[in-house]
Each structure stands twice: as C-alpha cells, then as structure tokens.
Amino acid sequence: xxxxxxxxxxxxxxxxxxxxxxxxxxAKAKPFDPNLYLNFRLAPDQLPFVRQVQxxxxxxxxAASRLSGKPAPSHPDTEQTLEELSARVRSTxxxxxxxxxxxxxxxxGRVISHPRWEGKVxxxxxxxxxxxxxxxxxxxxxxxxxxxxxGVNLGKADYLGSLxxxxx
Amino acid sequence: xxxxxxxxxxxxxxxxxxxxxxxxxxAKAKPFDPNLYLNFRLAPDQLPFVRQVQxxxxxxxxAASRLSGKPAPSHPDTEQTLEELSARVRSTxxxxxxxxxxxxxxxxGRVISHPRWEGKVxxxxxxxxxxxxxxxxxxxxxxxxxxxxxGVNLGKADYLGSLxxxxx
Numbered sequence: 001x002x003x004x005x006x007x008x009x010x011x012x013x014x015x016x017x018x019x020x021x022x023x024x025x026x027a028k029a030k031p032f033d034p035n036l037y038l039n040f041r042l043a044p045d046q047l048p049f050v051r052q053v054q055x056x057x058x059x060x061x062x063a064a065s066r067l068s069g070k071p072a073p074s075h076p077d078t079e080q081t082l083e084e085l086s087a088r089v090r091s092t093x094x095x096x097x098x099x100x101x102x103x104x105x106x107x108x109g110r111v112i113s114h115p116r117w118e119g120k121v122x123x124x125x126x127x128x129x130x131x132x133x134x135x136x137x138x139x140x141x142x143x144x145x146x147x148x149x150x151g152v153n154l155g156k157a158d159y160l161g162s163l164x165x166x167x168x
Numbered sequence: 169x170x171x172x173x174x175x176x177x178x179x180x181x182x183x184x185x186x187x188x189x190x191x192x193x194x195a196k197a198k199p200f201d202p203n204l205y206l207n208f209r210l211a212p213d214q215l216p217f218v219r220q221v222q223x224x225x226x227x228x229x230x231a232a233s234r235l236s237g238k239p240a241p242s243h244p245d246t247e248q249t250l251e252e253l254s255a256r257v258r259s260t261x262x263x264x265x266x267x268x269x270x271x272x273x274x275x276x277g278r279v280i281s282h283p284r285w286e287g288k289v290x291x292x293x294x295x296x297x298x299x300x301x302x303x304x305x306x307x308x309x310x311x312x313x314x315x316x317x318x319g320v321n322l323g324k325a326d327y328l329g330s331l332x333x334x335x336x
Contacts, residue, residue: 001169001297008297042210042317111336120333129169129176130331137305138327144306145313149210159306163298165288168279 002067002104002128009060009136010096015161016053016140017089023152024082034082040146049146051077053085056139057092063132064099067107067124170235170272170296177228177304178264183329184221184308185257191320192250202250208314217314219245221253224307225260231300232267235275235292 027034038050047055054077065072073095079085110124114131122131141159148154195202206218215223222245233240241263247253278292282299290299309327316322 001173004293004297005169005301008302011298012302042313043319046316113336117331117333119336121336122332122334125172126332129172130179131328133173133301134176134180134305134328135324137302138309138312138324141306141309142313145210145310148214149317151211156303156306160299160302163285164290164294165285166290168281168287168289 002107003099003101005128005133006060006064006096006099006104009133010093011161012140012159013057013060013089013093013096015158016056016143017086017093019144019147019152019154019158020053020082020086020089022154022158023147026152027082035080037082037147037150038080038085040150042142042146042149046142049143050079050085052139052143052146054079054088056136056143057088059132059136059139061092061095063128063136064096064103066112067110067128067132068099068103069110070099070103170275171267171269173296173301174228174232174264174267174272177301178261179329180308180327181225181228181257181261181264183326184224184311185254185261187312187315187320187322187326188221188250188254188257190322190326191315194320195250203248205250205315205318206248206253208318210310210314210317214310217311218247218253220307220311220314222247222256224304224311225256227300227304227307229260229263231296231304232264232271234280235278235296235300236267236271237278238267238271 023037024034039048041048057075061072073091075088075091079088107128108123108125112122112124112127144154144159191205192202207216209216229240241259243256243259247256275296276291276293280290280292280295312322312327
C-alpha cells in the first residue's frame with residue numbers, strides 16, 4: 001500500500017497547489033499582499049504558513065526517498081513569495097511522479113535513521129505509518145486551517161480532491 | 169496495511185484524549201470554563217471543536233465498520249462537556265480495540281456506499297485511502313490546531329505519540 005498512499009499524498013499536494021491559487025485570488029480581490037500569508041500563524045509559538053507548506057512537502061518527499069533509496073531533489077527552504085511556494089509544491093509533485101510501485105518493494109524492511117532520533121532507527125514500515133503519513137497530514141491540514149482562518153474560501157472537497165466514485 | 173493504519177489512527181485517538189486532559193488543565197489554571205472549547209472555531213463557517221472531535225472519531229469508527237462488516241456502536245453526537253467528549257474518544261478507542269488483522273481481510277474489495285455520494289459507490293481500497301484516512305487526519309489536526317490557537321501547550325510529540333524507535 002506504499003505506492004497507493006504516496007499517490008494519495010501526491011494528489012493532495014496537488015490540492016494544496018490549488019489552495020495557494022485560491023489564496024492568491026482572495027488576496028487580489030480584497031486586496032492585500034499575497035506574500036503576507038507566508039508569515040501567518042495560529043499561535044505565536046507555532047511555525048508560520050511557509051514552514052507548514054515546506055515541511056508538508058518534505059514529509060512526503062523525504063519519505064519517498066528514504067523508503068525507495070532514490071535521491072530526492074534539494075529544496076533549501078528559501079521561498080519568500082506565494083509563487084515560490086507554489087513552485088515548491090509543483091517540484092515535489094514532479095518528484096513523486098517519477099515513482100512506481102516497484103520502487104517501494106523493499107520499503108517495509110529498510111532501516112530508517114533521522115537527525116532527530118538521537119542515533120536510534122525505525123523500520124521502514126514503522127517510519128511510514130507512525131511518522132511520515134501523520135506528519136504529512138499534520139502540515140497539510142495546518143496549512144489549510146491557516147488559510148481558512150484568514151478568510152480563504154475552501155471546503156472539504158478542496159481538501160480531499162476528486163474521489164474514485166462509480167455506479168453501483 | 170489496513171489493520172496497521174487503524175492501529176496507528178487508534179494510537180492517535182489516544183493522543184487526542186490526552187490533549188483534552190491538557191486542555192482541561194489549561195482551563196483550570198487560567199481559569200475559564202473548560203466547556204467553552206466545544207464551540208471554538210477557526211473561521212465562522214467552519215465546524216466547531218466539538219464537531220471536529222466527533223467527526224474525527226466517526227471517520228475511523230465508521231471506516232473500521234464499513235471495511236470489516238462489524239457493527240459500530242452508536243454515538244448520537246450529544247456531547248455537551250469536555251468530559252463527555254473525552255468519553256466519546258475512549259469509547260471509539262474501545263471499539264477499535266476489538267479488531268484484529270483478520271477483520272480486514274476482505275476490506276479492499278468491499279463495495280462502500282455513503283449518504284453523501286448520491287447513489288454512487290467506492291471500492292473499500294479507494295474509500296480507505298481517498299476518504300477515511302485523509303478525513304480522520306483532517307479532523308484530528310483541526311482539533312489540535314484549535315487547541316493550539318487557544319493557548320493549550322501541545323507540541324508535535326503530543327500529536328504523534330510514541331515512536332517504535334530501536335537501537336541500530
């Protein structure tokens with residue numbers, strides 16, 4: 001289910017790209033500087049919008065790289081405009097586009113290390129479920145909440161994207 | 169990976185229970201009425217905290233039921249206090265405690281219907297990945313964001329819970 005979950009996260013990163021477009025249009029209509037979004041926070045000791053988007057992108061990018069062994073493109077977290085943030089999202093989606101199910105065949109058994117784990121490791125399976133997927137959704141939803149809190153007109157359908165519905 | 173993902177969501181529901189305890193302690197320390205949390209919102213047209221918790225619980229409860237065929241306990245959304253909301257979370261965790269991996273053996277191929285899908289259906293696999301998991305994390309993280317926005321002292325470790333770290 002690795003590839004399927006990565007495909008789902010990729011789809012939702014595409015939705016994030018659309019939210020940024022909606023946010024830009026909202027700023028233009030009010031009007032206010034669209035780059036103001038980057039520093040909005042829900043609490044003074046919470047990371048700002050720009051970091052939520054960057055970390056959300058990296059959560060899925062680095063997970064795909066660690067679980068496949070395929071090098072990830074570098075993103076030095078230098079975005080200073082909403083447009084640059086959109087480009088960051090697109091670049092992450094393009095990297096995820098390069099994967100197939102075969103890339104994750106040995107994902108579960110890999111040994112994953114992380115700068116924050118003080119020398120300890122996790123299995124690929126544990127890392128994916130306990131860290132990568134929850135972290136991705138955390139930052140994605142926090143970015144969504146920040147836009148909603150600041151008046152951007154988004155709803156649950158914008159979060160989920162299209163569903164594979166069919167006739168019964 | 170169904171059972172593993174449900175186990176992860178159950179673990180994070182347990183974390184949500186702890187956030188409610190932290191929120192109660194914060195209200196007591198300030199002091200303010202802890203039941204005020206239930207009606208907090210991040211935007212006037214967003215569902216309040218009580219609904220975020222109820223829907224988050226139901227996202228995982230109903231998914232487990234639909235994907236296993238095992239009847240779910242009824243929760244009529246009548247919670248009016250933070251304590252009742254904690255009991256709702258505990259009750260959902262208790263229901264999830266009754267599952268084993270075997271319960272989800274035929275999950276992927278099930279045909280899932282939903283009141284909001286206007287007569288259309290999804291496969292169990294599509295429903296789980298495109299709807300149930302993202303919805304659960306959406307409402308869990310929105311509940312977290314609401315507490316953070318209102319001064320409750322939580323961090324990423326409270327969101328993720330304990331990790332299966334081991335020596336290399």
